Amino acid sequence: MVIQTSRKKAPGISGKSQVLFAVVFTARYLDLFTNYISLYNTCMKVVYIACSFTTVWMIYSKFKATYDGNHDTFRVEFLVIPTAILAFLVNHDFTPLEILWTFSIYLESVAILPQLFMVSKTGEAETITSHYLFALGVYRTLYLFNWIWRYHFEGFFDLIAIVAGLVQTVLYCDFFYLYITKGSWWGGGAGGSLHLLQPCPPSPGALAPPPLPQREGQGWPLILFSWDFS
Numbered sequence: 222m223v224i225q226t227s228r229k230k231a232p233g234i235s236g237k238s239q240v241l242f243a244v245v246f247t248a249r250y251l252d253l254f255t256n257y258i259s260l261y262n263t264c265m266k267v268v269y270i271a272c273s274f275t276t277v278w279m280i281y282s283k284f285k286a287t288y289d290g291n292h293d294t295f296r297v298e299f300l301v302i303p304t305a306i307l308a309f310l311v312n313h314d315f316t317p318l319e320i321l322w323t324f325s326i327y328l329e330s331v332a333i334l335p336q337l338f339m340v341s342k343t344g345e346a347e348t349i350t351s352h353y354l355f356a357l358g359v360y361r362t363l364y365l366f367n368w369i370w371r372y373h374f375e376g377f378f379d380l381i382a383i384v385a386g387l388v389q390t391v392l393y394c395d396f397f398y399l400y401i402t403k404g405s406w407w408g409g410g411a412g413g414s415l416h417l418l419q420p421c422p423p424s425p426g427a428l429a430p431p432p433l434p435q436r437e438g439q440g441w442p443l444i445l446f447s448w449d450f451s
Contacts (some may be wrong), residue, residue, distance in 0.1 A: 225434035230378075233282060233289065233339070233340070233343070233347040233350040234288070234336070234353075235293045235295070235335045235336035235338075235339045236277065236280040236288060236293055237279055237285065237293055237295055237297050237333040237335040238332055238333055238336040239273070239277050239280055239336075240297070241297060241300065241328060241332035241335070242276075242303075242329070242332050243270075243273035243274050243276075243277050244325075244328065245325045245328050245329045246266075246269045246270050246273050247270055247273070247326070248266075248321040248324050248325040248328075249321070249322055249325035249326075250266035250269060250270055250321070251318065251321060252318050253266045254266065254320070266300055276412070284343070289339070289343075289345075291430045292339050292342045292343050293335065293339050293360055294338075294339075294342075295335035295338045295339070297335060298442070300328065300331050300332070300334060302328035304331065305324055305325060305328075307327055308320050308321075308323040308327055311381065312325070312381070313381065314317065314404060319362075323381060326381055326382055326385045327381075327385055328370070329385070329389065330385040330386065330387070330388045331388070331392070331423075332388040333354075333392060333393070334352065334392065337354075337392065337396065339398075341353075348362065349373050349406075351400055354393075354396055354400070355400050357393070358390070358393035358396065358397055361386060361389050361390050362390055363387050363392070365386065365387075366382055368382075368386070369424060375398065388390050
């Protein structure tokens with residue numbers, strides 16, 4: 222089987238999620254102008270911010286022709302405004318940089334929602350997109366082990382980061398199940414794509430696509446995406 226992946230294209234990638242991640246890293250790492258820890262730390266902060274904005278530029282400019290804006294319709298204000306308000310109300314210290322850091326933690330926990338919502342609308346994901354989502358989920362899951370390690374050996378406990386991290390990990394759980402059971406990790410799926418759930422009903426008069434395989438008991442994240450956030 223030939224696995225068809227999209228290189229130098231942006232189909233299936235949510236530009237809105239990438240914008241949110243750019244906001245996350247900008248808000249979190251503005252302290253690079255005030256707090257110097259090490260050359261490595263400073264360079265990594267710059268790399269995170271630069272890569273985030275480069276990704277946004279590539280989606281909306283260089284590869285705009287392949288960007289699927291018709292399905293990337295999640296209302297991001299439903300994420301930005303509540304997390305900003307929560308950052309003002311619940312934080313470790315009521316200072317500008319601390320509020321920005323807290324806001325970035327809260328926003329990162331839900332920044333992937335536009336991407337998952339986009340996947341739920343199309344009913345499938347490109348192989349490379351599903352790998353990307355799985356890698357993001359694993360990255361966040363590894364934080365759980367990091368918190369356990371630091372609490373056990375350093376006595377470190379940050380309730381804000383832990384709760385936000387748990388929320389983000391839970392959002393990935395249903396995708397993890399589908400990713401593994403549908404065989405995307407070895408390149409499964411027709412035409413190099415991972416079928417997730419039945420696409421949205423076609424518009425009147427349009428030809429209906431063939432039904433995709435369903436599974437019982439769709440997890441609550443995918444039930445959440447059935448709501449109209451566009």
